[in-house]
């Protein structure tokens with residue numbers, strides 16, 4: 001893999017190198033911003049990054065999954081971003097369609113996580129209004145870190161009870177059945193989760209964009225065309241004024257572009 005941006009002497013030296021980056025190099029390339037001195041939550045304001053993959057023609061999935069438009073290096077970056085995060089925030093439909101499992105503890109990242117004051121694996125936080133989730137799955141019954149279920153105050157009490165009985169921790173972050181995105185970010189930060197990573201899906205990401213709580217987008221551009229009517233990476237009503245982001249870094253391998261954009 002090679003770095004296309006920012007261009008430094010090292011970038012130039014490595015431009016033609018088709019070597020695989022180590023996980024440590026990837027972790028350094030995707031490090032969360034340093035905490036602001038004196039800020040809340042143990043010195044760290046929440047930072048919400050999204051990691052998404054899109055085809056050249058804007059599809060965020062093929063046959064209902066993102067795997068067909070991904071690649072091995074994309075999955076290595078996906079794993080690295082998880083390893084850097086306190087919590088992985090995900091919409092219920094992605095959990096259902098992609099068959100989410102608990103995040104694993106990975107020996108390669110153990111030292112890094114310990115140095116960052118993190119447990120062995122990130123928690124997974126599932127957003128759901130219906131709570132129509134299969135609480136008998138390992139995601140809820142046997143994660144390393146209890147799975148969080150974020151929902152609204154008006155969610156069905158029997159489903160909340162089912163989630164808790166399975167071992168999940170239910171967090172109320174909305175007044176109706178749904179979750180208020182800004183409240184969700186704050187609630188997670190209050191639990192000590194300030195390095196947030198969302199893996200979508202598009203309906204969730206659209207709300208995070210609209211609420212103005214997204215700080216960073218790690219977008220893999222997959223050199224594929226799918227046509228069809230797949231979702232884009234962010235859906236829902238459009239924002240009044242397009243949100244401008246700034247390019248932080250751009251990596252390339254085998255025609256896949258791994259970009260990292262952040263809010264100005």
Ligand SMILES: NC(=O)c1ccc[n+]([C@@H]2O[C@H](COP(=O)([O-])OP(=O)(O)OC[C@H]3O[C@@H](n4cnc5c(N)ncnc54)[C@H](OP(=O)(O)O)[C@@H]3O)[C@@H](O)[C@H]2O)c1
Pocket residue numbers: 051052053054059060061064065066090091092093094095097098127128129130131132150151152177178179180181199200201202203204205207231233235
């Ligand atoms: N390309 C990529 O990088 C990428 C990433 C992730 C997913 N995907 C693909 O995207 C598809 C699924 O995405 P999606 O957009 O349909 O769904 P999604 O965003 O994953 O999940 C939507 C569901 O999340 C819950 N939810 C969302 N916002 C909520 C809120 N404010 N309050 C409470 N619950 C909320 C609701 O669950 P309930 O229905 O339970 O109430 C809603 O139905 C899959 O095909 C997946 O493969 C692609």
